[in-house]
Amino acid sequence: MKMNLTSMVFLLILSTSSLVCSFLMLFSGGSYFIEWEILSLNSCSLEMALIIDWMSMMFMSFVTFISAMVLFYSGGYMSGDNNMNRFMYLVLGFVASMGFLIISPNLVSILVGWDGLGLVSYALVIYYQNEKSANAGMITALSNRVGDVAILLSIALMFSLGGWNFIFYTGSTEIREIIGLCALVVLAGMTKSAQIPFSAWLPAAMAAPTPVSALVHSSTLVTAGVYLLIRFSEALDGTIVQTVLLLLASLTMFMAGLGANFETDLKKIIALSTLSQLGVMMSILAMGWPELAFFHLLAHALFKALLFMCAGAVIHSAGDYQDIRAMGGLVSFMPLSVMSINLANLALCGTPFLAGFYSKDLILEVAFFSPLNEICFWLLAGATGLTVCYTFRLIFYSLSGDYNLSSAAGVSDEDSTMTWPMIMLGVGAVAGGASLSWLIFPAPCMICLSLDFKLLALIVSVLGGLGGYLLNMMSVNYTLKSLGSYSLVVFAGSMWFMPFLSTRGVSNGVLILGSLYQQTGDGGWSEYYGGQGAYSFFSKTSGYLQIAQDNSVKVYMVVLVMWLVALLIII
Known part of the structure; x- marks a missing residue:
């Protein structure tokens, strides 16, 4: 517990100082660029670079604040764990x-934070050492390795520009001409932020402890790809890569919203909600509005961390149940947690004057105002309705229905170590959106839309909420309609078979090829002509030398006879 408090105080001090720096730079318009040259190769310098501007400092402030709350919360949630210190060190390594990654404007130095996130996330996903966690960790690591390779290839392509400080090149036409570079950076961002077709790992990563999920899904791992593309956004303007990203992001948010309506695992519902919101960020980024994506990134971080903490409190109190069908009626037993989870859910739906409203409503209006193609338009509107639908479904099943838990479950809000961070993040979920909108967009902006478009977001939200609550209420009292179209429900609820296709392709393709290569290459010819072959050759040779040095008369006689025979043959 002492380590928890020390880490939390340090992170809170760092958060406050970062926020003050961000305010100063935002109002003054200044920024600092720190660079150390490590080596110079063919007039191309390899530097260690750091950038300190309002965006990096504000994001750093949010990351450290949420991390401090998560560490304090972990003191209650993980109190019975035997490896508490190891868990804390892993979380701190994750934050570091x-x-x-946040303060690196250089592709070479960004790789340190990028790979660090991948490595520590694997260690956290397999923290509970069982087969399910091992499988989830493997798909997480393999999916993220695709992005790591894309970053390495983009480093090679940027060599032609004379440096790797991409922040200096994003506005130039030279970088736009290298379409391969833009495509590789977008590929890296898509793998880290779990866009289609790399979405399977994000719900699987729920095998990690719930405090880790609160950190990962709010401000760290999954937002790293969005943050990289925000920094790289100028280079994507007007390219075909931007159009492809818009379509894939729109499909991702629709797919995740649809899948969440058929999911029964509490943590996976919130994970699919994160995936849907990442699609919203990516889509508005692909439309050419990086500051709006950053605004939603910060607002989303506050209420999503709160949502996971509340889910963790419910799971922890309910005897580690995660199935929402085995909950219900929790408002009578956990009023603070239920109030907080409802607050986070309403912020997620974009309820007026909560954190999500200021970013989501602005994103929808800007999207409807932009020259958006019809497919992406309807996907965006449909995903908005589905968000409200699965939110109200979650409220009905776990919070307001009949009490379905075992009578032995002691459900309560007694642990103050877990409730205080929820209260702090609850304040952020209420006031964070308005404060950020005043800071990031100080000048008012007029968006002129027709009445139909103005009311569209409200209409789909109301319809989604009614559908989510009433349909699930009917499904309890009447026959389940979904059983009549079972195949369609399985398709929608399994993320369009993406986890199956991802793992099947890896197990049947990559792993079999790797096994063949290991047998014929590493374990075959490479061993025969490499390490094992050399070992065998030198062992035999040293044996012959040892025999020759034994001063045996028999050996000398054999050698003498061989020389005489050879001499006779020559003569």
């Missing part, structure tokens, strides 16, 4: 990797 994310911080390094």
Whole structure:
């Protein structure tokens, strides 16, 4: 517990100082660029670079604040764990990797934080050492390795520009001409932020402890790809890569919203909600509005961390149940947690004057105002309705229905170590959106839309909420309609078979090829002509030398006879 408090105080001090720096730079318009040259190769310098501007400092402040709350919360949630210190060190390593990625404007130095996130996330996903966690960790690591390779290839392509400080090149036409570079950076961002077709790992990563999920899904791992593309956004303007990203992001948010309506695992519902919101960020980024994506990134971080903490409190109190069908009626037993989870859910739906409203409503209006193609338009509107639908479904099943838990479950809000961070983040979920909108967009902006478009977001939200609550209420009292179209429900509820296709392709393709290569290459010819072959050759040779040095008369006689025979043959 002492380590928890020390880490939390340090992170809170860092958060406050970062926020003050961000305010100063935002109002003055200044920024600092720190650079150390490590080596110079063919007039191309390899530097260690750091950027300190309003965006990096504000994101750093949010990351450290949420991390401090998560560490304090972990003191209650993980109190019975035997490896508490190891867990804390892993979380701190995770935060340090994310911080390094935030302040790196150089593709070479960004790789340190990028790979650090991948490595520590694997260690956290397999923290509970069982088969399910091992499988989830493997798909998480393999999916993220695709992005790591894309970053390495983009480093090679940027060599032609004379440096790797991409922040200096994003506005130039030279970088737009290298379409391969833009495509690789977008690929890296898509793998880290779990866009289609790399979405399977994000719900699987729920095998990690709930405090880790609160950190990962709010401000660290999954937002790293969005943050990289925000920094790289100028280079994507007007390219075909931007159009492809818009379509894939729109499909991702629709797919995740649809899947969440058929999911019964509490943590996976919130994970699919994160995936849907990442699609919203990516889509508005692909439309050419990086500051709006950053605004939603910060607002989303506050209420999503709160949502996971509340879910963790419910799971922890309910005897580690995660199935929402085995909950219900929790408002009578956990009023603070239920109030907080409702607050986070309403902020997620974009309820007026909560954190999500200021970013989501602005994103929808800007999207409807932009020259958006019809497919993406309807996907965006449909995903908005589905968000409200699965939110109200969650409220009905776990919070307001009949009490379905075992009579032995002691459900309460007694642990103050877990409730205080929820209260702090609850304040952020209420006031964070308005404060950020005043800071990031100080000048008012007029968006002229027709009445139909103005009311569209409200209409789909109301319809989604009614559908989510009433349909699930009917499904309890009447026959389940979904059983009549079972195949369609399985398709929608399994993320369009993406986890199956991802794992099947890896197990049947990549792993079999790797096994063949290991047998014929590493374990075959490479061993025969490499390490094992050399070992065998030198062992035999040293044996012959040892025999020759034994001063045996028999050996000398054999050698003498061989020389005489050879001499006779020659003569």
